[in-house]
Amino acid sequence: MSEQTQESGTSRPRRVVVVGAGMAGVQTAVALREQGFQGAVTLIGAEPHQPYDRPPLSKAVLLGKAEGSAFDVDFEALGIELRLGSEVLGVRPYDHELDTAEGPEPYDVLVLASGAEPIRLPGVEGVPGVHLLRTLDDAERLRPVLARQHDIVVVGAGWIGAEFATAAREAGCSVTVVEAADRPLAGALPAEVAAPMTAWYADSGVVLRTHARVERVEAGAVVLDDGSRLPAGAVVVGIGARPATDWLTGSGVELGPRGDVVADDHLRTSVPDVYAVGDCASFPSGRYGERLLVHHWDNALQGPRTVAANIIGETPGVYDPVPYFWSEQFGRFVQYAGHHESADTTVWRGDPAGPAWTVCWLREGRLVALLAVGRPRDLAQGRRLIEAGTRMDPALLGDPARPLKAATA
Ligand SMILES: Cc1cc2nc3c(=O)[nH]c(=O)nc-3n(C[C@H](O)[C@H](O)[C@H](O)COP(=O)(O)OP(=O)(O)OC[C@H]3O[C@@H](n4cnc5c(N)ncnc54)[C@H](O)[C@@H]3O)c2cc1C
Known part of the structure; x- marks a missing residue:
């Protein structure tokens, strides 16, 4: 059984171990400290490098415009034990132990943040x-x-x-x-x-x-x-990526059909004291009424805050984001927020042959997603309208000169 300490009448874990030192793992460790967690935090990562951000790899790092993209985090100052170049081989939830090449590793709470690997x-x-x-x-x-x-x-x-x-x-x-x-x-x-x-x-x-x-x-x-x-x-x-979860096979942690760790709306997995976040995990979206597996940076930034809050237990929260990502390609800045289905209605703003345009997806009159090319203001306003579930007027929405927030019904 896990060891817990009693502080202020609540049961708190003494030791959190995070597997995967990418964006989601690092942000989980940082969020724990930001939210006041005082127990031990250990971050175990298979790669030998100082933890780094991936988006620059296909942009500045590739072109030699940036040497690397290491996160600006002082792990030592935050009291986060960083164990790099160490691959976790398996987990035994009933013993509250991980298996690593260096031997077994106990945890009170475990966070799976092993990300994705290319197909x-x-x-x-x-x-x-x-x-x-x-x-x-x-x-x-x-x-x-x-x-x-x-x-x-x-x-x-x-x-x-x-x-x-x-x-x-x-x-x-x-x-x-x-x-x-x-x-x-x-x-x-x-x-x-x-x-x-x-x-x-x-x-x-x-x-x-x-x-x-x-x-x-x-x-x-x-x-x-x-x-x-x-x-x-x-x-x-570049034919896609799949959750890096082979190491969890047979552990009792439920995996979905895409190899994703099946998390609930608090990002808890099917076994006690184990959470999952980032590219490796899917979660049920109340907002969109389906399970989402999101392989984008913002999800690896937002999810950890929910995980940390739920571990600490003071203000536990449900994870139900409006997914967001961006891409820089062929001189364009492409941004997408939300989640659409083929049955949703599309409304265009601007000429798709031109340098800047937006396409919006409406479901029952409400904005559920948008793709903005060179129109970051549309994206920022649209994201808020999606979050609020605002009804839109399709005729007003189709006028690219009108701010998106002024196209409500
Ligand atoms: C080249 C590239 C460009 C991208 N550009 C964008 C972009 O422009 N916009 C955007 O929104 N998103 C972008 N993304 C996606 C974004 O980077 C990912 O969604 C994000 O990195 C996910 O973070 P993560 O921590 O969940 O997973 P990862 O970044 O995959 O980190 C997981 C870490 O866990 C480690 N690990 C795995 N298994 C184990 C194990 N058993 N034991 C120990 N460690 C383990 C891995 O080695 C890895 O370091 C890009 C991704 C790539 C690859």
Whole structure:
């Protein structure tokens, strides 16, 4: 059983162990201290580097404009024990213990923040010149590749593929993006919204090949299933990510069909004293009436505050955010807030062929999501309107000259 101390009549954990020293893990440790937790906090991370932020990896770090992206956190001053280069191998919830290569590790409360790992392209293991982009090591391996200005083939026209293609063009490489679906971001956005984004590839000098499946990768070339052969000094695979939860298999912690840790609305898992947060966990969204698995930075920032509050137990809270993310691609600043379904009504603000436009999704007259390209004010106002569940007037909403907050019904 867990050891608890009695303070002010409430039962408080003495030792919190966080697995994963990415954004969600670091923010959990920091939030515990910010919210006054005085017990021991241990942060265990598999990577050897000082904890760092991932978004710059596909942007400034890749282009050598920034050396790294380490978090500006003084772990020592905060009394957070940081254990890096240590992979947690498993958890035994009934013993309240983790297994690490260095031996068992006890906890009172455990936070799972092991993030996500990139999906690999089958059959390319060991082929030279094939890269992923998830870690600082990946970005550092890719930097000299860009500097050599090779022909680069990017597999996958998702967020990472688009950002990598942007950086590679900026570095002077020839870039072909190969996408199995009929358009970029097919998993995230409907065809009418992806259509103007498709044009950004050509405008930036990137060749986009849709309906194109990789048959195999050879040294120096990617062979597609229609037989075409693309010269490739390097191949970057960006076909998605999945929760890094293999280490939890058989532990009793419930995993969902996508490998996600199934958390409740307080970000508690199926076993006592174990929470989950960030890219590794899904949670039930009361706001959207479905379980969400969010692989974006803001979720790894907001979720930890709820986890810390629930661990401390003074002002426990429900986690029900309006998801948010941004992407910088082909000279555009793209932001998305909320969550939409194909049945939702779309309303456009501005000309999608132009440099700045927004698309809004309405459900029963209320704003549920928006995508803003070069219109950060729309995003900021829209996010608040989504949070408030405000009814909108579609005719007013369609006028890009009218502030979004002045388009309410
Ligand atoms: C290149 C790139 C660019 C991105 N750009 C954007 C962007 O522009 N906008 C946006 O909103 N989002 C962006 N994201 C997504 C965002 O970075 C992630 O959502 C965020 O990093 C999730 O944080 P996390 O802590 O949950 O997971 P992670 O960042 O994946 O951290 C988890 C950590 O846990 C460690 N770990 C895993 N298993 C174990 C184990 N068994 N034992 C010990 N340690 C373990 C991992 O090594 C890792 O360091 C980007 C992601 C990448 C990869």
